Amino acid sequence: MKYLTEYRDADLVHGLINKIKEITTQHWTLMEICGGQTHSIIKNGLDQLLPDQIELVHGPGCPVCVTPLELIDKALAIASKPDVIFTSYGDMLRVPGSQADLFSVRARGGDIRVVYSPLDAVKLAQENPDKEVVFFAIGFETTAPANVMSVLQADQLGLDNFSILVSHVRVPQAIEAILSSPHNRVQGFLAAGHVCAVMGYWEYIPLAKKYNIPMTITGFEPLDIAQGILTTVESLEAGTCEVKNAYIRAVSKKGNQNAQAVINKVFEECDRKWRGIGLIPGSGWRLRPLYTKYDAEKRFQVETIQAEESPLCISGLVLQGQKKPDQCEAFGTLCTPENPLGATMVSDEGACAAYYRYRTQTPGSQEKGL
Amino acid sequence: MCLAVPGKIIEIYQKQELKMAKVDFSGVTREACIEHVPEAKIGDYAIIHVGFAISLLSEEEAQQSIDLLREIIEAGELEDEEPV
Numbered sequence: 082m083k084y085l086t087e088y089r090d091a092d093l094v095h096g097l098i099n100k101i102k103e104i105t106t107q108h109w110t111l112m113e114i115c116g117g118q119t120h121s122i123i124k125n126g127l128d129q130l131l132p133d134q135i136e137l138v139h140g141p142g143c144p145v146c147v148t149p150l151e152l153i154d155k156a157l158a159i160a161s162k163p164d165v166i167f168t169s170y171g172d173m174l175r176v177p178g179s180q181a182d183l184f185s186v187r188a189r190g191g192d193i194r195v196v197y198s199p200l201d202a203v204k205l206a207q208e209n210p211d212k213e214v215v216f217f218a219i220g221f222e223t224t225a226p227a228n229v230m231s232v233l234q235a236d237q238l239g240l241d242n243f244s245i246l247v248s249h250v251r252v253p254q255a256i257e258a259i260l261s262s263p264h265n266r267v268q269g270f271l272a273a274g275h276v277c278a279v280m281g282y283w284e285y286i287p288l289a290k291k292y293n294i295p296m297t298i299t300g301f302e303p304l305d306i307a308q309g310i311l312t313t314v315e316s317l318e319a320g321t322c323e324v325k326n327a328y329i330r331a332v333s334k335k336g337n338q339n340a341q342a343v344i345n346k347v348f349e350e351c352d353r354k355w356r357g358i359g360l361i362p363g364s365g366w367r368l369r370p371l372y373t374k375y376d377a378e379k380r381f382q383v384e385t386i387q388a389e390e391s392p393l394c395i396s397g398l399v400l401q402g403q404k405k406p407d408q409c410e411a412f413g414t415l416c417t418p419e420n421p422l423g424a425t426m427v428s429d430e431g432a433c434a435a436y437y438r439y440r441t442q443t444p445g446s447q448e449k450g451l
Numbered sequence: 452m453c454l455a456v457p458g459k460i461i462e463i464y465q466k467q468e469l470k471m472a473k474v475d476f477s478g479v480t481r482e483a484c485i486e487h488v489p490e491a492k493i494g495d496y497a498i499i500h501v502g503f504a505i506s507l508l509s510e511e512e513a514q515q516s517i518d519l520l521r522e523i524i525e526a527g528e529l530e531d532e533e534p535v
């Protein structure tokens with residue numbers, strides 16, 4: 082497949098890894114932001130091919146992992162109501178809330194359906210005028226263009242039985258939260274290519290300057306990731322702190338301005354709690370007042386639900402690059418993908434799940450790396 | 452969930468006032484909304500995420516970046532004394 086196979090070429094990847102080895106003179110800690118990149122790195126064993134001096138830590142860019150517990154509890158409360166069809170992307174179903182998960186609500190008779198696109202949820206609302214259809218609108222900037230379109234489409238069609246439960250988060254504010262922490266170890270970032278495909282990377286330039294840290298816009302295939310690492314290490318070794326684009330086939334500095342305009346029409350900035358991390362000011366999006374009638378939190382009066390995290394789970398430290406999944410005492414024992422304690426064990430893009438899947442299985446059962 | 456993959460646009464049409472496309476992912480065809488990339492043409496490759504095209508891929512940029520990587524690697528190999 083064009084744009085895929087050539088970026089999985091093992092010879093080219095090994096060539097770039099050798100380049101990285103050649104130029105590295107000291108220990109550097111890099112963070113990949115996006116869970117999709119974490120998955121690709123661990124699956125292909127890229128971190129093990131790198132010289133020992135290059136340490137990769139895994140960032141908070143998995144929407145399933147950072148959706149706050151109380152939002153899950155709100156989803157559970159709404160999905161348990163009669164006459165509600167609750168729709169969600171598939172990987173939210175197993176995320177543990179305080180008491181249950183969406184799967185168990187479904188087992189008890191809740192009408193919960195997995196959709197591929199938010200437009201499928203709008204279609205369900207059209208087909209079921211006697212039901213309330215709710216869509217769980219989670220995600221980063223990548224998912225926002227799709228999620229806002231569901232609201233605009235429902236508005237256009239005059240549907241009054243459609244609403245969304247919004248938990249949108251943004252990457253630049255998360256990067257700033259990580260960099261401003263006194264415990265920060267990250268010296269360079271691989272920025273998330275598809276987030277930047279939507280938003281561009283102009284917002285990262287002042288951040289790189291302020292914290293004196295290089296960032297490279299990076300794609301998802303092994304070659305993209307190797308190129309992102311090489312570019313970042315080059316900057317670190319040269320002592321520069323620019324933002325560079327190693328994913329030019331998909332990303333421009335300004336991003337997709339059509340998509341940004343639609344997002345801005347429907348969403349406005351807000352403070353948002355991140356699961357395991359806590360409140361990050363200005364790090365979220367919520368519906369603008371013009372569209373609050375599509376806000377499921379208001380429609381179903383679940384705004385006051387609060388929740389407390391399990392004290393065993395250290396996913397907050399994992400998501401900030403301060404700990405690796407296998408440094409958690411519950412990892413692989415009390416916490417497994419079948420019985421997840423924290424959200425980072427649920428999603429394929431969660432660092433704990435990636436480590437469990439590719440690092441604890443017998444070699445024969447592992448998918449082949451590079 | 453944030454997985455977004457490149458696919459080839461093979462058909463463009465309107466559906467309930469939205470610009471839609473049929474997109475081919477290595478033989479599997481799915482529908483995607485292309486409202487956010489209105490300049491898309493049949494034959495273009497786009498990155499599709501949760502049923503929406505978020506960006507068109509530039510063939511020229513893709514070729515240039517692969518060529519550049521080959522150059523970087525080959526330049527290194529000439530200097531290498533022993534293969535790693």
Ligand code: SF4
Pocket residue numbers: 393394395396399406409410411412413416417421422423424425426433
């Ligand atoms: S292994 Fe489980 S308990 Fe430990 S940090 Fe990961 S999700 Fe949390």
